[in-house]
Amino acid sequence: MMKKIVIVSIICLYSVLSLSEDKGFAFTPYMRGVICNQIQAYQAAVNILKEVLADEPNNDKAYYQIGVSYFKLNQQDKAISAFEKSIEINPKNLAAYFDAGVVYFERKHYEKALKLYQRANKAMPNQDFYHNIGITQEMLGKSVKAIEAYQKSIEIKPKLDSYYRMGAIYSKLKQHQKALDAYQQATNINNFIPEIYFRIGYTYEIMKKHKKAIDSYKRAINLDPKKLINYKELGISYYNLKQYNKALSAFQKVLKIKPNDHHGYHNTGLAYYKLKQYQKAIDAYQEAIKIKADSRGAYYNIGNIYAILKQYNKSTNAYQMAININNKNIDAYVRMALNYLNLKQYKKAIGVFQQAIIVKPDNYKLYYSLGHTYNELKQYKKATKTYKQAIKIDPNQGGAYINLFELLLIQDQVFGQKLSNTFKKKFSSDKDRIMSFDVFNIFKKIDMHGTLKQTWQQNFRSKHKNAKFKDWVWGDIEDWINNKTKSRMALQSALKFFKTFNEFE
Incomplete structure (x- = not known):
């Protein structure tokens, strides 16, 4: 119900009111036209009301009723003309304003609808006019003005749909607390509408308040246990809390409601993956692929699992399928290349990286x-x-x-003053990288001058106190040192110092 735009219309309601205003309930031609509208004999109503207007050209009620008839016959231009004529004769005919606005709104003539509602509201402020103004402002993309109109509607009389729509606008504006406040007010009016609780849960999820989101989703499920989206988002909330078994249970309920739901299998695969039940995860992703053959995410995730299992060829095939579906999936290229690196197939890895660079230079x-x-x-x-x-x-x-x-x-190339200065300026607060730069700089100076002052080791320790060499691989530097002649001993001494540096810290 809440997903549809609700425009307040009183077409045919006025028909009933019109009867009570005719003293003595005489069965006049006008009343016959009204009754024809009520029994949905719209063309007959048009024929009768035309005769009425021929005799009574200033009968605003007859114009309104024939407008209703034309509207129901989908003759919208004639309906608009009749409603506007009714307003011209009787500027206080609120029903004509309402329904002319409805016609304009349905034709997406939002500015015209807005002007009608505003004219009517100026003459006689009305909760429903404000509400319709709010909806029309939304359609015009004027969110702040829409909120103002809904607030005016609520000031006259609290209205659930006005609160709900305010909440949706605040969510769109990323004013999440205000959105929550509006949704909560809606539940104060009617706390049996599951979609409002879903919206509350989704807002909490965006705010990373996952436990509160779960409570709201559960309330929505209690009210509507067959609504698939509630279980899906409940599962995502559990997933974000790393409660993967509960997430899995929620995703499986999605599949119970809709056995061919692609996203349900995909999310189930994610939960199994986190639970390290890799084969079940692969099975779930493959089911997703059966339903939606271009599931690049499923292929990509299968590739990740096979890589974990060190089944690199299967992993590579899965990544290739993901790339075939979307050749801009850079992560798939990178992962495929890593597979080739693990297989020591460096040329293939280079080929994959070069292919990816063409896509994303x-x-x-x-x-x-x-x-x-x-x-x-x-x-x-x-x-x-x-x-x-x-x-x-x-x-x-x-x-x-x-x-x-x-x-x-x-x-044996120079670092370059510009490159060195840029690096030191950008990473002055990154102790590990500055230490790495200092190591290379010391090697460079020793190679150039043959040695350094005896205090360089003490200065290095002082500058990099409490620092550690992490995961350093010295092989290339060792090869470089071993090819030196004049500075080899000094370089080897420096290398030994750096290799044992962690032992003295």
């Missing part, structure tokens, strides 16, 4: 990963060029800088 992650792959193959020049491109794309990512400095070191 401004993606830092792709260039960074490609640079790492070239590095693994000891193709240092290509790796250097690739890391420089990664930095150009996103100069705020420290990883590419660190790898680039190491490559420049082992290729």
Whole structure:
């Protein structure tokens, strides 16, 4: 009910009122027209009311009634003309304003509908006029004015739909607490409408108040146990709380209600994945694919599971299916390339990264990963060029800088004052990266000068007190040192210092 736009219309209601105003209930031609409308004999009503208007050209009620007839016959232009003529004769005929507004609204002539409601409301302020003004302002994209109109409607008399629609607008404006307040007011009027509790739950979910969201979804389910969306969002709330068994139970109820629900199987797969029941997760995703063949998310997640299981070929096939469906799925390219790296198939990994770069040439992650792959193959020049491109794309990512400095070191190339200064400025508060830069700089200076002052180790310890080398791989630097002649001993001494640095901290 709440999903449909409700425009207050009193078409035919006025017909009933008209009878009571005719003293003595004489069976006049006008009354015959009214009765024809009531029994849905609209064309007969038109024929009779035309005769009435021929004799009584200023009969605003007859114009209104024939407007109703035309409206029901889907002759909207004639209906509008009749309603406006009724208003012209009797500016206080509220029913004509209402129903002319309804016709304009249905034809999406929102500005005209709004003007009619505003004219009527100016003459006689009315709760329903304000409500209709609010809905029309929504259609015009004027959210603040819509809220103002709903508030005016509520001031006259609290109305559930006005509160509900205010809540929806506040949600759209991301004013979530105000949305909650409006929805709560709606429940004060009627606390048996499940969709309102769903909206409350969804708002709590957006606010990351998952427990409160769960309470609201449960209330919605109690009121409407067959509504699929309530179970789906309940499952998502449990999932966000890492209560994966409860999430799984909710998703399975979705499938009980709708056995061919693609999202139900997909979400079930997610829950099984988190529970490390990998085969059941794969089975769920495959069911999702049977229902919706272009389920790129399901293929991607299957690829992730096979990668965890180190079944890299199956994983690669799944990622390829995800890419076939959406060739802009950059994560699938990256994951596929990682599979090839795990299989030591570096050239294939490079091919995948290059293919992805064609799709997304401004993606830092792709260039960074490609640079790492070239590095693994000891193709240092290509790796250097690739890391420089990664930095150009996103100069705020420290990883590419660190790898680039190491490559420049082992290729006996200068760091460059501009690159060094940019790095130190951007990452001055990143202790780990600054320490890494200092290591490469010390090696560079020793190589250039043959040695350093004896105090350099003490200064390094003082500057990087409480710091640790984390997951350092020294192989490339060791190879570089072993190829040196004049500075080898000093470099080896420095290397030993760095390798044992953690032991003294």
